[in-house]
Amino acid sequence: MDGVPEIPPFFICPISLQIMMDPVTVCTGITYDRESIHKWLLAYKKKTCPVTKQVLTDHSLTPNSTLLRLIQSWLGDNPLAGQAEGLLETTPTIDGENVRKLIDGAKSPVSDQLKALRKIRSLLKENESNKRLMEEAGLAPVMASLVAENYAQDVASQFDQSEIIGEEALSTLSLLHLSPETATRLAGMDLITCLSWVLQRGSYNARVHAATVLRSVCKSVQQNYLMSLQTELFDGIVEILKDQNSNQATMAALSILMEVCPWGKNRIKAVEAGVVPVVVEFLAENNERRKCEIMLGVLELLCGRAEGREAFLAHPASVAVVSRKIFRVSHVANEKAVRVLLLVSKYSSSSSLIQEMVDMGAVFKLCMVLQTECNLKTKQKAKEILRLHWRAWKAFPCVPFHGLSSVLRAVGESSS
Structure with a gap:
């Protein structure tokens, strides 16, 4: 997010390279975000410390309360960073019943659909509590369905109302926090394939939102969904990195590569798509x-x-x-x-x-x-x-x- 102050390096998890929301320390003395180290130990079945490469003789995770207080204090002084990381507590401005009505409205005919989508997006941007209510009400799968329906290649190529609805749904989906269960469900809906297509052929805003959603999905999804990704995903990532028009999209594209390249033949696909020379030039x-x-x-x-x-x-x-x-x-x-x-x-x-x-x-x-x-x-x-x-x-x-x-x-x- 543009305008967000640079985060102190010791607030960054060595695994995810994102600010730590729940810092915990392993037996080697290195601190990680709880979600990232859990994934490293349980999902990836690793037995070593990611930084020191030492074998973890004790898998207990000790909360780093001092660091958490420092992070929270810094976020209080830098509210833009807090909003970007979703760590600020807020009061909801909508109740569960109205959330369900809005989600139902997003499935309505086109005119009502756009109105509901824009209202949902506005509420999501207001505060984190609204976001949690809508996530718990099942907003993410509904938005993913709308994205898939309206960005189907034979529909989106017509550049009509379908593209507008698809972009609104994609923008809304990009604002949500995706749990591992939700990410897995979305991947099962073939959302990754759809978003790979958007990365290459969507409008500028749609491509930015698609990169953001793909990062969330790839970070949280079970690894079997990352084993056989299509080459179009990597082609789309290369296009994002070449553009460099959006810091948000660029960071998302780089994070996607970090998440997917360890699995299956993704490294070969990334190389064939031309990732190496593009990254070298960007790094320069x-x-x-x-x-x-x-x-x-x-x-x-x-x-x-x-x-x-x-x-x-x-x-x-x-x-x-x-x-x-x-x-x-x-x-x-x-x-x-x-x-x-x-x-x-x-x-x-x-x-x-x-x-x-x-x-x-x-x-x-x-x-x-x-x-x-x-x-x-x-x-x-x-x-x-x-x-x-x-x-x-x-x-x-x-x-x-x-x-x-x-x-x-x-x-x-x-x-x-």
Whole structure:
């Protein structure tokens, strides 16, 4: 949401990269949002801490009350952020009976339908209590049905009243919080396929709303619905990232990639759709912390596949762009950038890559990682890269920075 102040980094969950609504601490001392760590442990069946990679010997979650109070205090001073994250308590301005009448009105003939939809959307924007009432009354499936009906390809192509109704319903759906149960129900209604079509062919506003809804669905839905996504979804995401007209849509598109790429053949589909060069170019011109961290996370996921690494190396600026983000964004970005460089250099020993990593300052940055206060995991990854190609890099004439040659010699000695 434009105009929202930047959230302090320690308020951000390391998994979701969103502000923590219920911070809890695991046995390794790292704090996560309860919903995200629950999903990590139970839905994904992971047994390690996402940040430290240590095995969690104790799965108990300790509420971080101090951090929660800090977040709540900050939200009180920054109400726009509170509205964006849905953490502010409010009083409903409508009762359950009128909610049901409005939802019934949304199923009426066109003229009454538009009136009901606009009234519903207005009430949703008033406060969170209205939103909860309508969610509990089953508004989301009704809106999803209207979206599917009015954005059917043979209907929406006519650009008539159906498109107006579809966009109103989609706008309304984008304002709702989708529980895992509701998201699963919507996915079962083939909503993901419909929204993928909207991403490519809908109006500007419809595409923004579609990206927002898809992010909510992909974040909450059961993973089996993410295993066989259609290529149209990734084509639509690429179009959103190319446009860069809406910060909301851009963040939603990047978040969708983070949610879906770990599953099935989605990484290959994303690469084939052209995600890698688009993200590299976007990363080159962006220094906003959260965006950079997510973009580097996307590149890390895609470079885990041979197809992703090939697409990454095919871009003439990729190594330079990723290297440049080290020390310029955040500790999280440092770690992700080093991981990307490790994935690429681990599976490629071409002379052109070895030369490029020197010319673009990547080798210098990796040596600096060893000398600065980066976390241990990042240092280990940097050292691994230097060991991989030490024999080639030590053949370069000289490194014109005091102290750097000794670092390289130490790495070389430990690898020999």
